[in-house]
Amino acid sequence: MPTQAEAVVLLSGGLDSSTTLAIAKAEGFALNALTFRYGQRHEVELQAAARVAKALGVQRHLVVQIDPAVLQGSALTDAHIAVPKDRDLDTASDIPVTYVPARNTIFLSYALAWAETLGAQDLFIGVNALDYSGYPDCRPEYIDAFQRMANLATKAAVEGRQRLRIHAPLIELTKAQIVAKGLALGVDYGMTVTCYEPDAAGAACGHCDACQLRIAGFRANGMEDPAPYV
Amino acid sequence: MPTQAEAVVLLSGGLDSSTTLAIAKAEGFALNALTFRYGQRHEVELQAAARVAKALGVQRHLVVQIDPAVLQGSALTDAHIAVPKDRDLDTASDIPVTYVPARNTIFLSYALAWAETLGAQDLFIGVNALDYSGYPDCRPEYIDAFQRMANLATKAAVEGRQRLRIHAPLIELTKAQIVAKGLALGVDYGMTVTCYEPDAAGAACGHCDACQLRIAGFRANGMEDPAPYV
Secondary structure: OOOOOEEEEEOOOOHHHHHHHHHHHHOOOEEEEEEEEOOOOOOHHHHHHHHHHHHOOOOEEEEEEEOHHHOOOOOOOOOOOOOOOOOOOOOOOOOOOOOOOOHHHHHHHHHHHHHHHHOOOEEEOOOOOOOOOOOHHHOHHHHHHHHHHHHHHOHHHHOOOOOOEEEOOOOOOOHHHHHHHHHHOOOOHHHOOOOOOOOOOOOEOOOOHHHHHHHHHHHHOOOOOOOOEO | OOOOOEEEEEOOOOHHHHHHHHHHHHOOOEEEEEEEEOOOOOOHHHHHHHHHHHHOOOOEEEEEEEOHHHOOOOOOOOOOOOOOOOOOOOOOOOOOOOOOOOHHHHHHHHHHHHHHHHOOOEEEOOOOOOOOOOOHHHOHHHHHHHHHHHHHHOHHHHOOOOOOEEEOOOOOOOHHHHHHHHHHOOOOHHHOOOOOOOOOOOOEOOOOHHHHHHHHHHHHOOOOOOOOEO
């Protein structure tokens, strides 16, 4: 049996990253999941990440602590800023206060370092540029620019032993298509946490941007979200 | 008096980053210094960074802890890998074991996040592509690619409030020119630590790549390095 190629997959424990992990598994990669603790309000997502990693058989699951000092000014990291609820996402055009400064850049940078250590060429990230909150670091042009930079950054790439590919398999999908894909791959969405402000037990609020998009995604597939809501 | 523009300056406490900080100051920026603790052997450089930051009047000095789990396999982070001594740098063409995976990418990503939080557009990094150890993330094409990515990554950039510039003022200079520039700006190099393996008091070994380059840089300026050696 040939050796599986190693992949590093960013895993938050939410719907998108869990689906991305299942896609990487279906593509035959050996899975290395990377999760961050960065002072986020929704720490129950770390428990969700652990459940999902176990269920999908990842070989390594690394939880990295990020110093929250540089990531201030977001509703996801600062308890003094309220998470917006019941926004009209069809008309909203601004980037909301849930944006965390340079978050995906920091996440992908750690993934890049770990990939070089592991000898992996493939990085997976569950960003999505259709049904999303308008974050700049979720767009295809950002991902392309990161990949280009990454291939100039590492010793393994420069020496020709590594050709980095940033896989963003959800980037052109609607939330409904993402849910359909995950269901087809057998993802148990009951164990994922997407909400920006879940309660301590992990039950979702049902009203933040992330909940709204998720609920609509399941509804478009003719089903109810199996995850718990308050 | 007009408000000074904010700059984020990566400061390790070594010769290059201390010179870079002095250059940013001479250019009139308000200084925000960013230093990392990442399990490096030479933790005395953190003390050097604090001394230099104070001497140059930085307004904020943030020391960020980086989880060393992803940065393994380097002589700078792993006590089991020996720091090379007395290499012939005129003939050495390989990237040495002191390379740390994706280090500058992680450092610049944090700087980017902090810059957005502070409203800064200018990031300074003391990389150098002439008298250096051959690290890929010190080359002009890497810095250019990072800048391009950065301008697609942040909310402030996408909204037109931020036009990120990565300043690498030393990148085309020899070590002798760097020393000359710092001396002209009044940098007290006696408080800096460059060595890859200094002793506990901060005295340099005199034989690693970093020491060799530094000693030659002072000699070319007709003087001895004022920093302590073992």
